[in-house]
Amino acid sequence: MRLIDITRPLDPRDIDKLPPERRANAATMVPTIEYIRPKVEGVAAMCGHFGCKPEDLPLGEGWGAERLHINTHMGTHVDAPLHYGSMCEGKPARTISDISLDELYVDGLVLDLRGKVKGGEGIPTDVLKSAIAAHPGSISKGCAVMLRTGQEDHPLGTPGFFNYPGMTREGTLFLASMGAKILGTDALGWDRPFPVMKRVFAETGDRSQIWDGHFAGRDAEVFIIQQLHNLKSLPTHGFKVGFFPLSLAQCSASPARAVAFVN
Amino acid sequence: MARRFVDLSIAIEMDVPSDPPGMEPIIQYTRHKESVAVMAGYFPGLTPEDMPDGEGWASERVTLSTHNGTHMDAPYHFHSTTDHGRTRAPSIDEAPLDMCFAPGVKLDFRSKPDGYVATAEDVEAELKRIGHELKAGDIVLVNTRAGEVFGKPEFIHAGCGMGREATLYLAERGVKIVGTDAWSWDAPFSHTAKRWAETRDPRIIWEGHKAGREIPYWQMEKLANLSKLPPFGYDILCFPVKIKGASAGWSRVVAMFQD
Numbered sequence: 001m002r003l004i005d006i007t008r009p010l011d012p013r014d015i016d017k018l019p020p021e022r023r024a025n026a027a028t029m030v031p032t033i034e035y036i037r038p039k040v041e042g043v044a045a046m047c048g049h050f051g052c053k054p055e056d057l058p059l060g061e062g063w064g065a066e067r068l069h070i071n072t073h074m075g076t077h078v079d080a081p082l083h084y085g086s087m088c089e090g091k092p093a094r095t096i097s098d099i100s101l102d103e104l105y106v107d108g109l110v111l112d113l114r115g116k117v118k119g120g121e122g123i124p125t126d127v128l129k130s131a132i133a134a135h136p137g138s139i140s141k142g143c144a145v146m147l148r149t150g151q152e153d154h155p156l157g158t159p160g161f162f163n164y165p166g167m168t169r170e171g172t173l174f175l176a177s178m179g180a181k182i183l184g185t186d187a188l189g190w191d192r193p194f195p196v197m198k199r200v201f202a203e204t205g206d207r208s209q210i211w212d213g214h215f216a217g218r219d220a221e222v223f224i225i226q227q228l229h230n231l232k233s234l235p236t237h238g239f240k241v242g243f244f245p246l247s248l249a250q251c252s253a254s255p256a257r258a259v260a261f262v263n
Numbered sequence: 264m265a266r267r268f269v270d271l272s273i274a275i276e277m278d279v280p281s282d283p284p285g286m287e288p289i290i291q292y293t294r295h296k297e298s299v300a301v302m303a304g305y306f307p308g309l310t311p312e313d314m315p316d317g318e319g320w321a322s323e324r325v326t327l328s329t330h331n332g333t334h335m336d337a338p339y340h341f342h343s344t345t346d347h348g349r350t351r352a353p354s355i356d357e358a359p360l361d362m363c364f365a366p367g368v369k370l371d372f373r374s375k376p377d378g379y380v381a382t383a384e385d386v387e388a389e390l391k392r393i394g395h396e397l398k399a400g401d402i403v404l405v406n407t408r409a410g411e412v413f414g415k416p417e418f419i420h421a422g423c424g425m426g427r428e429a430t431l432y433l434a435e436r437g438v439k440i441v442g443t444d445a446w447s448w449d450a451p452f453s454h455t456a457k458r459w460a461e462t463r464d465p466r467i468i469w470e471g472h473k474a475g476r477e478i479p480y481w482q483m484e485k486l487a488n489l490s491k492l493p494p495f496g497y498d499i500l501c502f503p504v505k506i507k508g509a510s511a512g513w514s515r516v517v518a519m520f521q522d
Contacts, residue, residue: 003360011507027324033509038343046469049452056465058473064339064354064510065330072323075505082321086295101268101517194305201306207313210306215315242500244515246332249276251290252321257502257514259360 004260006146006241007076008229010068017157028071029188036065072096072253078104078245079190079224083252084217096254097247099223106182107143108241108260110234111135114150117165120196123147125174132178137237144182144241145175148231151187166192169212176220182243184225190214225258234260271404271442271499271516272333273487275325279414281485282331282446289326295319329355329511335440335503336448336482340510341475348476355512356505358481362439367499367518368395369404369492375423377408378454380470383432393494399437402499406489410444413487424450427466430474440501442483442516448472483516492518 014030015023022029036042042062043054054060073079080096081088088094111131117123132139139145147167154160164187172190175183183190191197191213200209217224225243240261245254273281275288282288293301296311298319303309311317330336338345338352345352370389372381390397397403409422422445430448433441441448449455449471458467472482483501498519503512 003364005360005505007505009356009505009507013507031506033506035508036510038339050456050459050468052459052465052468056468058342058465058476061342063341063469063472064343065328066506066509066511067326067328068506069324069326072325084320085315085318086321087316097274101270101515102266105266105268105519198306202308210309210313211302211320214320218315242502244500244502244517246504246513246515247270247272247274248290248323248325249274250292251323251325253323255504255513257504257512259364259502261364 002262004230004233004262006228006230006234006258006260008227010070010075010255014156022162029074031074032069034067038062038064070255072248072251075255076225076227076229076258077253077255078243079253080251081217081221084214088218088221095250096245096252097249101244103142103181104244105240105242107140108146108234108239109135109137109139109143109237110146110148110231112148113165114148117149119160119163119165120193121165122168122192123165123171125171128171128174135236139178139180141179142181143179144184144243145180146184146228146231147186149185149187152232161188162193164188164193166190167213168192169208169216172213172216172222173220176222180222182223182225184228186228186231188227190224190226228258235262239263265522267520267522269488269491269518269520271486271488271518272514273413273485275327275332280416280418281413283419286328286331288331291324293322295321298322327513329506329509329513330484332513333483333485333487333516334511334513335501336484336511338475338479338481341472345475345479352475352479355503355509356507358503360502362400363501364498365400365402365440366398366495367402367404367492367497368397368495369406369489371406372423373406373408375407377421377423378450379423380426380450381423381429382426383428386429386432395495397436397438401438402440402442402501403433403438404486404489404492405441405443407443407445409446410487410489413444419446420451420453421445422451424448425471427470427474430471430480431478434474434478434480438480440481440483442486444486444489445484447484448482483514486516
C-alpha cells in the first residue's frame with residue numbers, strides 16, 4: 001500500500017505570497033507562528049520548568065516548540081455541518097468533534113474537471129454529470145468525491161489562485177444526491193470566489209447567490225474539504241482516503257492531515 | 264472484513280485541564296448570528312433577513328501550542344541535531360507518512376507510580392508478559408496511570424515516565440514512533456524537578472526526550488483510551504498536521520481493527 005499526502009501545509013511564510021489587497025484578511029488564510037527555538041527561547045523555557053541553568057542542559061539546548069494562531073478553516077481542512085448553520089436536515093448541526101471516524105475513512109474518487117470549468121464561475125451540474133458518466137469508477141454511498149479543478153496550475157502567489165471555479169447550490173446538492181458524503185476541492189474555497197458572489201449580489205440583490213454552495217449543506221449533510229493538494233498523484237478511483245480532523249470541541253471545522261491509501 | 268476504529272485522541276477544549284496553567288488552548292467561537300455582520304463585510308448591504316434563518320457561518324479562531332492536545336513530537340523538539348549530532352533534526356512537516364500507519368503495541372504501565380522512570384528492563388519484561396516480539400516499525404504506546412485521571416488537575420503530575428534507556432531500547436529495535444497517555448513521555452516535570460533539586464544530576468532532565476539526540480524517533484503525548492486497547496493486533500494511524508518547520512503537530516490518532 002502506498003500512502004499519498006494530499007494536504008496543503010500550514011506555512012506562515014504564505015503571508016509573503018498574498019497580494020496586498022488580501023493582506024487585511026490574512027488571519028483567515030495564513031497561520032501566525034511564534035517559534036521557540038532549542039538554542040534560544042527554548043533554553044529559558046526549559047530552565048524555568050526544571051529550575052536548572054543553561055549549562056545543565058545537554059550542549060546548552062532546550063526544547064523547540066511553537067504557539068500558533070489559526071482559523072479553524074486554514075490549510076487542508078474538514079468543514080462540519082455546523083459551519084453552514086445551526087441546523088442541518090432539520091436537526092441540530094453536527095460539530096467537527098461529533099463526526100464519527102468511520103465517516104472519515106471512505107472510498108475516494110477524483111473527478112477531473114480540468115479544461116471543462118472556468119475560473120471565477122460556477123461549475124455547471126451538466127459538467128459534473130458528464131464527468132461522472134465518463135468516469136471509470138462510480139460514486140458509492142458515503143464516499144469522498146474530490147474535484148480536480150485545474151487549480152494545481154495556479155498556486156498561491158499567482159493571480160489565478162483566488163479566481164477558482166466554484167460549486168453552486170445545485171452542484172453541491174447533485175453530488176450529495178448521488179450519495180457522496182465528503183465533497184472536496186483543490187481550490188481555496190468550495191463556493192465561487194467571494195468577489196464573484198459579491199458582484200452578483202450587488203447587481204441582482206438575489207440573496208440565493210450568497211455562499212450558496214456551503215449553504216446547500218444545511219439541506220443535505222455533507223463534509224466539505226477545501227485546499228486539497230496533489231490530486232494529480234491519485235488514481236481516478238479504487239482507493240481509500242482518510243480525513244481525520246483534530247477533535248476541536250464544538251468547532252465548525254478543523255485542519256486535517258489528508259492521506260490517500262492506494263493499493 | 265469489518266473495520267472498527269477506536270479514537271485515541273483527547274478533545275481540544277478550554278474547560279478541561281489538559282496542560283499546565285498558562286499553556287491551555289484558547290478557542291474563540293464565532294456563532295451564526297454573530298457572523299452576519301462579518302459576512303456583510305464581504306456582501307455590502309447584507310441584512311440578517313437575507314440569510315437562511317438569519318444565520319451566517321460558524322467559525323473559530325484558535326490559539327494553540329503545537330504541544331496542546333494529542334500531538335506528535337518531531338526529533339527537532341528534543342534537540343537541533345540527532346543521530347549523535349551527525350544530522351539536523353527533522354521537523355514535523357518532514358515526518359514520513361509510511362511510518363504513521365503501522366501495527367500498534369501497548370505496554371501496560373498503569374501500576375507504576377507517578378514520577379517513576381521506566382527502564383529498559385521494564386519494557387523487556389512487559390513485552391515478555393504480553394508475548395510480543397518487537398518488530399521494526401511497531402508503534403509502541405505506553406498506558407500510564409495518567410490516562411485515568413485525564414481532565415483532573417492532577418493529570419500533569421500523574422503517570423510514570425520513560426527514561427533514556429527505555430527509549431533507546433525501543434529506538435534501537437527499529438521503533439520509529441512511540442506514545443503515552445501522560446502529559447509527557449518523560450516523568451512529570453514536578454517529580455523530576457524534585458529529584459534534580461536533590462541530586463543536581465543533569466542527566467535526569469528530560470532524559471527520555473533527549474534520547475532523540477542519539478537516535479531519531481517520533482513521540483506522541485496525551486493519548487486517550489489506551490486502556491481500551493488489547494496489547495497488539497491492530498494498526499495505528501497517526502498522521503500529524505503539516506506545520507512548516509514545527510517541533511510537533513497535532514494528530515487525530517486512531518486505532519484500526521480489522522475484525
